[in-house]
Amino acid sequence: MADSEKLAAGEFTTRHPIEADYLIIGAGAVGMAFADTLLSETQATIALVDRRHRPGGHWNDAYPYVRLHQPSAYYGVNSWPLGSGEKDATGLNKGFYELASGLEVLSHFDQVLRRRFLPSGRVQYFPMSDVGPDLSVSSLVSGERRPAKPRKVVDASYQKFSVPSARPPPYAVAPGVACAPPNDLPRMARAYRDYVVVGAGKTGMDTCVWLMENGADPGRIRWIMPRDYWLLDRAGVQPGQEFLASIARSVADQVEALAKGRSVDDVFARLEGCGVVKRIDVAVKPTAYHCAVIGQAELELLRRIVDIVRLGRVIRIDADQIVLERGAVAMNRDSLYIDCSASGITATPSKPVFEGNRITLQIVRMCQPAFSGALIAHVEAAYRDEAEKNRICTPVPPPDTPADWVRLMAIELANRACWAANEEIRAWQARSRLDIFVRQIAALNGTEAEVFKELGRYGRLAARAAANASLLSAN
Numbered sequence: 001m002a003d004s005e006k007l008a009a010g011e012f013t014t015r016h017p018i019e020a021d022y023l024i025i026g027a028g029a030v031g032m033a034f035a036d037t038l039l040s041e042t043q044a045t046i047a048l049v050d051r052r053h054r055p056g057g058h059w060n061d062a063y064p065y066v067r068l069h070q071p072s073a074y075y076g077v078n079s080w081p082l083g084s085g086e087k088d089a090t091g092l093n094k095g096f097y098e099l100a101s102g103l104e105v106l107s108h109f110d111q112v113l114r115r116r117f118l119p120s121g122r123v124q125y126f127p128m129s130d131v132g133p134d135l136s137v138s139s140l141v142s143g144e145r146r147p148a149k150p151r152k153v154v155d156a157s158y159q160k161f162s163v164p165s166a167r168p169p170p171y172a173v174a175p176g177v178a179c180a181p182p183n184d185l186p187r188m189a190r191a192y193r194d195y196v197v198v199g200a201g202k203t204g205m206d207t208c209v210w211l212m213e214n215g216a217d218p219g220r221i222r223w224i225m226p227r228d229y230w231l232l233d234r235a236g237v238q239p240g241q242e243f244l245a246s247i248a249r250s251v252a253d254q255v256e257a258l259a260k261g262r263s264v265d266d267v268f269a270r271l272e273g274c275g276v277v278k279r280i281d282v283a284v285k286p287t288a289y290h291c292a293v294i295g296q297a298e299l300e301l302l303r304r305i306v307d308i309v310r311l312g313r314v315i316r317i318d319a320d321q322i323v324l325e326r327g328a329v330a331m332n333r334d335s336l337y338i339d340c341s342a343s344g345i346t347a348t349p350s351k352p353v354f355e356g357n358r359i360t361l362q363i364v365r366m367c368q369p370a371f372s373g374a375l376i377a378h379v380e381a382a383y384r385d386e387a388e389k390n391r392i393c394t395p396v397p398p399p400d401t402p403a404d405w406v407r408l409m410a411i412e413l414a415n416r417a418c419w420a421a422n423e424e425i426r427a428w429q430a431r432s433r434l435d436i437f438v439r440q441i442a443a444l445n446g447t448e449a450e451v452f453k454e455l456g457r458y459g460r461l462a463a464r465a466a467a468n469a470s471l472l473s474a475n
């Protein structure tokens with residue numbers, strides 16, 4: 001077969017193998033954070049491959065009004081700041097540190113690639129390319145396939161993401177019904193009689209807020225809420241030194257609730273009692289927990305929506321009704337349905353991060369993907385023994401339910417204790433942009449009585465909290 005025929009058949013293999021110490025599959029937030037720290041701490045060469053046309057992973061599919069839900073200071077790569085480090089002076093996040101927009105997140109990764117990775121001369125970047133099971137790298141545009149023979153393979157695609165724009169709605173929609181992903185909302189919105197938001201996770205909440213901020217009457221928003229969520233209070237995750245005492249209190253409150261709780265429900269009742277978690281409706285018991293973060297002003301705005309449908313997941317949307325798992329509701333024909341039902345991260349079983357010449361990137365600090373990618377790269381750079389590397393990097397998969405959070409906190413607390421007992425890791429954390437809490441604690445001069453009081457409470461309760469979390473999870 002001639003080269004041109006092979007190219008047309010997608011079977012074109014060149015003789016030029018890709019040579020690099022590390023082949024990283026996926027240039028999303030986690031792959032980028034890993035590559036950045038590896039570049040800082042080793043002389044290794046990297047081949048960075050992604051099916052998409054630019055780095056940032058699922059952020060390329062994000063809806064136009066998306067923002068991080070935790071402050072920008074916790075996100076991106078370690079060596080490069082994300083945002084200006086300022087507080088918002090207006091809007092629902094007023095008084096709190098900035099939340100990068102989706103465009104800012106993409107711009108961050110683009111700058112890191114173009115201004116840091118590529119000029120280093122140690123990174124080859126292959127966009128629009130797929131890594132096959134045999135590690136060959138195929139261009140999705142030309143069909144060219146190149147073998148790769150790296151020293152190590154880094155799988156930064158193991159954790160799967162699902163966002164609404166990347167797949168059709170998971171329910172039937174009758175012809176003529178206006179149903180769109182949130183990506184299309186700004187373009188499609190007109191004076192519909194009703195707006196129906198399907199899903200109550202971060203995307204659903206953002207969509208309700210967007211509608212009201214753009215003039216929709218809350219009385220004309222119907223919110224399909226298959227599950228209620230426990231939400232973390234944004235006041236408890238602020239990065240500035242002026243918030244340190246309240247962050248320390250929140251961290252200590254969490255271990256106290258875990259140490260003293262008599263059941264998962266009791267743990268969350270205690271967390272709510274001290275303001276660590278919130279919920280949209282205090283009369284409804286949440287059954288979901290995805291680490292979503294919310295501010296008080298946003299919560300109050302969302303509480304203005306009273307037409308909430310709690311009948312399970314949507315099965316189908318007809319012209320004049322919506323059919324759900326536990327019933328049907330009549331609908332106005334002039335409604336726009338916004339599909340916010342994708343789950344975000346989907347559960348994949350945990351596996352060892354380090355296995356021979358394969359590294360499988362996973363979250364090793366609860367809901368902190370960027371920090372996790374950076375820490376795993378540091379451990380790869382600084383440690384030799386595989387068992388020790390895996391001990392430092394035990395995966396903490398994303399929680400789905402309140403019971404998951406309790407169970408996974410036992411692993412999270414063991415990881416924290418392991419890192420705190422390791423002077424070298426502690427020193428690395430103290431100089432990491434992405435580890436705000438440990439960095440700030442390391443900089444204390446001993447006079448901050450309130451912070452030390454809370455750290456003392458944490459220290460006294462942490463082991464008991466881990467033991468009780470395991471016990472509650474076993475029952």
Ligand SMILES: Cc1cc2nc3c(=O)[nH]c(=O)nc-3n(C[C@H](O)[C@H](O)[C@H](O)COP(=O)(O)OP(=O)(O)OC[C@H]3O[C@@H](n4cnc5c(N)ncnc54)[C@H](O)[C@@H]3O)c2cc1C
Pocket residue numbers: 025026027028029030031049050051052056057058059066067068069070071074075129130131132156157159160161163202203344345367368369370
């Ligand atoms: C709306 C929203 C808001 C969020 N807000 C926050 C926040 O405030 N703070 C926070 O910490 N987290 C937040 N998250 C979660 C966070 O963004 C994710 O955990 C993180 O971005 C996941 O990155 P990733 O690299 O693991 O995955 P992905 O973004 O999915 O990247 C994986 C990449 O791998 C590529 N790939 C897969 N297979 C192959 C292959 N065979 N060959 C080549 N390439 C391949 C894909 O094309 C993709 O680009 C948010 C998530 C969402 C959806």
